[in-house]
Amino acid sequence: MANFIQLVFAGLALGCIYALVALGFTIIFKASEVINFAQGEFLLVGAYVASAAFLDWHLNFFVAVLLAIIITVLVALAFERLALRRMIGRPVFTIVMITIGLDVILSTGVVVIWPQGNRSPATPFQIQSGINYGGVHFGANDLWTIAITILVCAALYVFFRYTRYGLAMRATALDQEAALAMGINIRVVYALAWGIAAAIATIGGIFLAISETTFDAGLGGIALVAFPAIILGGLDSIPGAVVGGIVIGLTEEMTQAYANLGVNFYTIAPYILMILVLLVRPYGLFGTRKVERV
Amino acid sequence: MSASAPVATHEPPGQAAAPRGLLRSSRSRALIVAGLIVLGLVFLFGGDEWLSILDFTLIAAIAALSLNVLTGYAGQISLGITFFMGLGAYTAAWLGGNPPSAPGDPVGLGLSFLIWLPAAGIVAALAGALIGPTALRLKGFYLAIVTLALVFIGQYLFLNLRGITGGPQGRSFPAPGFGDFTFASPDPIFGFQFTTNQLYFVLLVIVLVVSAVFIANVMRSRAGRAFQAVRDNEVGAAIMGVNLFEAKMGAFILSSFLAGIAGALWASYPGFAAPNTWSLVLSIQFVAAILIGGVASVWGSILGAAFVFALPLVLEMILPQLQSASSVGLSSGNVSTIVYGALIIVFLLFEPAGVIGLIRRGQILLRRFDDRRKGGKSATVLASSESESQLDVESSKL
Numbered sequence: 001m002a003n004f005i006q007l008v009f010a011g012l013a014l015g016c017i018y019a020l021v022a023l024g025f026t027i028i029f030k031a032s033e034v035i036n037f038a039q040g041e042f043l044l045v046g047a048y049v050a051s052a053a054f055l056d057w058h059l060n061f062f063v064a065v066l067l068a069i070i071i072t073v074l075v076a077l078a079f080e081r082l083a084l085r086r087m088i089g090r091p092v093f094t095i096v097m098i099t100i101g102l103d104v105i106l107s108t109g110v111v112v113i114w115p116q117g118n119r120s121p122a123t124p125f126q127i128q129s130g131i132n133y134g135g136v137h138f139g140a141n142d143l144w145t146i147a148i149t150i151l152v153c154a155a156l157y158v159f160f161r162y163t164r165y166g167l168a169m170r171a172t173a174l175d176q177e178a179a180l181a182m183g184i185n186i187r188v189v190y191a192l193a194w195g196i197a198a199a200i201a202t203i204g205g206i207f208l209a210i211s212e213t214t215f216d217a218g219l220g221g222i223a224l225v226a227f228p229a230i231i232l233g234g235l236d237s238i239p240g241a242v243v244g245g246i247v248i249g250l251t252e253e254m255t256q257a258y259a260n261l262g263v264n265f266y267t268i269a270p271y272i273l274m275i276l277v278l279l280v281r282p283y284g285l286f287g288t289r290k291v292e293r294v
Numbered sequence: 295m296s297a298s299a300p301v302a303t304h305e306p307p308g309q310a311a312a313p314r315g316l317l318r319s320s321r322s323r324a325l326i327v328a329g330l331i332v333l334g335l336v337f338l339f340g341g342d343e344w345l346s347i348l349d350f351t352l353i354a355a356i357a358a359l360s361l362n363v364l365t366g367y368a369g370q371i372s373l374g375i376t377f378f379m380g381l382g383a384y385t386a387a388w389l390g391g392n393p394p395s396a397p398g399d400p401v402g403l404g405l406s407f408l409i410w411l412p413a414a415g416i417v418a419a420l421a422g423a424l425i426g427p428t429a430l431r432l433k434g435f436y437l438a439i440v441t442l443a444l445v446f447i448g449q450y451l452f453l454n455l456r457g458i459t460g461g462p463q464g465r466s467f468p469a470p471g472f473g474d475f476t477f478a479s480p481d482p483i484f485g486f487q488f489t490t491n492q493l494y495f496v497l498l499v500i501v502l503v504v505s506a507v508f509i510a511n512v513m514r515s516r517a518g519r520a521f522q523a524v525r526d527n528e529v530g531a532a533i534m535g536v537n538l539f540e541a542k543m544g545a546f547i548l549s550s551f552l553a554g555i556a557g558a559l560w561a562s563y564p565g566f567a568a569p570n571t572w573s574l575v576l577s578i579q580f581v582a583a584i585l586i587g588g589v590a591s592v593w594g595s596i597l598g599a600a601f602v603f604a605l606p607l608v609l610e611m612i613l614p615q616l617q618s619a620s621s622v623g624l625s626s627g628n629v630s631t632i633v634y635g636a637l638i639i640v641f642l643l644f645e646p647a648g649v650i651g652l653i654r655r656g657q658i659l660l661r662r663f664d665d666r667r668k669g670g671k672s673a674t675v676l677a678s679s680e681s682e683s684q685l686d687v688e689s690s691k692l
Contacts, residue, residue: 035435037578083639090646092434093371097585098642100578104635108628224442224574231439262454263462271443275428278440282432 002135007253013142015249016149017211020204021226022233022241023156024197030173030236031193033092034084037099039201040223041106046072046202047121047209047219048110054122061124068122069202075106076198080191103220111217118216121209145207152200153242160238165192173236225252225267228274234287243285247273337495345491347607352498353559355599358583359505359592360552365581366590367513368545369525371434373577374441375553377448380572381421382414382554383467383561384458389413390468400460407470411558418554419547426546430539445574452569464568467561470497478565494563501559502596505552510592512548521545522590579603586641588650597649605637606630 021039028036046068053064079102087095123141130139160166165188171179172189180186208222209215229248233240248270256266283289336348361375390410391402429440452459459465469478469490477493512518520541523531532538561567579602587598609630645651 035438083643086643094585094642094646097582098639100582101635101638101642104638105632108631108635112628112632224446227439227442231436235435262450264450264453268443268446268450271446275440275443278432278436279428282436284436 003257005134006136007257008250009136009138009142011250011253012246013139013145013211013249014253015246016145017204017208017222017245018226018229018248019149019242019245020152020200020207021223022229022245023152023238024201024204025223025226025230026233026236026238026241027200028193028197029230030238031169031189032084032095034095034099035235036194036197037096037223038079038103038106039197039226040220041103041110042072042076042198042201043205043208043222044110044217044220045075045106046198046205047215048114048119050122050202050206051119051209051215052114055120061122064122065202065206068206069199072198072202073195076194077191080194084194085187085190107217107220118214119209120214121212122206123210141207141210145211148203148207149242152203156196156238165189169193225270228270231274231284232277234284236288237284237286240284240286333499337492340491340495342489342491343611345489345495347604347611349491349494349498349563350607351600351604352495352502353556353563354580354583354603355596356498356502356505356559357553357556358580358587358595358599359502359509360549360556361580362584362590362592362595363509363521363552364545364549366584366594367518367525368521368542370430370542370545371438371581372441372549373438373574373581374444374448375549375580376557376572376574376577377441377444378418378422378550378553379557379560379576380448380452380569382418382557383567383572384452384455385417385554386410386414386558386562387465387467388458391466392468400465401457402468407468407472410468411470411555414558415551415554418557419551422547422550423543426543427539430542430546442574442577445572445577448572449569452572459569462569464566464571467558467565467567469562469565470494498559501555505555506592506596509552513590513592517541517544525590582638586638586648588648591648591650593653594648594650597653601637601649602634606634609633 021043024039024042025035028034028039049071050064050068053059053067054061057064059067083098083102084095087098125140130137130141130143132138158166160170168179168184169189169192171182171184172186176186179189205219208219225248226245229244230241231244232247233242233244251269251273252266255261255269259265259269277285281287336344340348357375357379360378361372364370364372388401389403389405390407391400391404393402393404394400425444429437429444432440453462469476470493471477475481475483477490477497480488480490480493482488513521520531520536521544523534523536524538524541524545528538531541557572561571580599583598583602584595585598586601587596588594607630610627613629641648647654
């Protein structure tokens with residue numbers, strides 16, 4: 001039983017990281033109907049900058065995190081301003097391809113700037129520390145991951161529910177033309193979406209890096225595992241992204257522990273789950289159904 | 295290239311009645327002759343370094359063509375092409391590979407290349423026919439992500455089916471050959487000693503030309519027009535009497551068939567592939583190839599493959615002086631990757647119709663030039679209809 005609870009806990013913590021990645025995807029998708037394939041590299045940039053600021057430049061941990069968020073957000077905003085804004089109205093998949101171009105540049109650029117290979121993550125506490133209760137080890141980093149994810153979700157809820165720009169973003173997601181007619185500045189909405197997504201990605205990246213003792217430029221690959229999470233929840237649903245992330249995290253931990261189906265089965269279990277869900281609900285669990293009749 | 299080459303754009307209705315022929319104008323004949331001469335020169339004097347880049351690009355062009363059938367012409371976005379390439383490759387290895395010499399070796403029946411190459415396509419097409427009905431229920435990004443899942447499921451299968459794939463260490467793949475003659479270590483033909491790269495070059499040019507002409511003609515047929523109608527407007531196509539399911543399945547199966555053949559060649563050329571050869575990154579490179587080259591265009595597939603697959607290699611070759619400075623991480627490999635990423639962005643920003651769009655613009659200029667020389671009026675009409683078809687490509691859903 002203790003073993004099972006341990007797995008559930010690990011699955012929750014992993015699921016929270018997936019949820020943070022998936023949230024970034026969903027926020028950008030809702031604002032501009034684009035899937036940002038460079039989302040994983042935002043995690044990577046965030047983790048590298050935080051690590052460099054904390055370990056190489058000896059900054060305070062929280063200053064390092066803040067710096068990482070600022071730099072990642074600047075990269076995202078620059079990309080949004082210089083490339084994506086010119087692409088408004090173009091075919092969606094062409095825009096997606098441009099984000100793949102950014103992905104290639106960022107993942108290689110990070111290696112060019114920090115060529116040493118494996119790096120230690122920025123962390124304010126001992127990675128092994130934590131609480132033992134009833135034979136279950138609650139790692140400090142996992143507890144922090146869960147707590148911060150809840151905090152991020154709460155902040156997003158407040159932002160979308162109660163602020164002027166949150167309302168503007170929701171209106172744009174609902175109907176872009178109507179939002180324009182109401183005087184909403186769509187450019188600000190796009191920039192906000194990219195900024196928020198990059199900030200959340202940085203937080204996710206820092207926690208993802210902490211979950212192991214070292215990390216390298218392959219960190220961004222996690223974004224691919226978050227795809228089942230966003231599809232499972234429905235591409236355009238923010239609660240769906242969180243639920244999807246946690247379901248995928250749990251699935252991965254459980255199949256890794258219990259399913260005996262050959263090498264690496266746990267890596268494809270989330271995808272199989274996703275396909276099964278799509279068979280029943282082609283727009284995900286919480287996604288908006290598009291009605292089309294002939 | 296030339297206006298009368300088999301570029302299968304969906305032409306405006308006026309022109310559709312009289313499709314341009316393959317060898318109509320003197321300029322296109324001259325271009326084809328020039329092309330043959332260039333190919334001949336490369337074949338004779340290319341040297342192994344350039345020929346291997348070229349061979350590699352030709353295989354990539356076949357794969358890009360297969361993806362363009364599904365994504366470019368029929369509008370179904372797929373990230374799963376490497377799954378079908380992998381299926382084709384392992385079919386080829388199973389049928390054509392050497393029989394196992396030690397107990398742990400992967401299987402191989404040692405059959406002829408004339409059997410394993412078509413079989414690679416057929417098995418991939420069958421897999422496409424099996425998966426199609428489920429996958430094609432989905433649209434847009436949902437389809438893209440499910441095909442992305444296929445890549446990971448494929449890698450898992452290839453990793454675990456050790457008897458066929460050799461597991462994580464990978465396995466060797468057969469080289470084409472006839473009887474005792476094999477591409478891997480060729481005997482002299484009529485007293486001429488050809489290299490492996492030269493032989494592959496000839497084979498690949500033949501396979502690519504046959505597939506390109508075939509695809510170009512399919513796209514001018516009833517089936518091909520149905521694909522394009524589905525892409526442009528599904529509901530509209532259904533109203534006009536296009537069977538959506540048949541059209542999508544047709545495109546999916548045709549695309550899988552070509553992908554299987556490309557996969558068999560992709561593994562056969564280096565003679566080795568491991569499960570992680572068939573990765574998502576490779577899939578994305580093919581999507582990049584058709585978007586950069588030109589969506590729904592045969593020439594676009596070929597030029598895009600050259601851009602995405604040959605350019606980094608060429609850059610790496612001509613940037614050797616950076617190798618010494620690799621201590622700061624700025625190796626020529628990294629530089630060529632960054633340039634490649636930047637070019638994707640720049641190209642899509644400034645030339646949305648891809649390389650083929652640039653060429654069409656060139657053609658329009660050429661026509662205007664002709665026109666001015668002849669003093670006729672007809673060519674301006676032609677030129678405007680040409681830019682119309684270019685607009686069509688841009689406004690399609692991709």
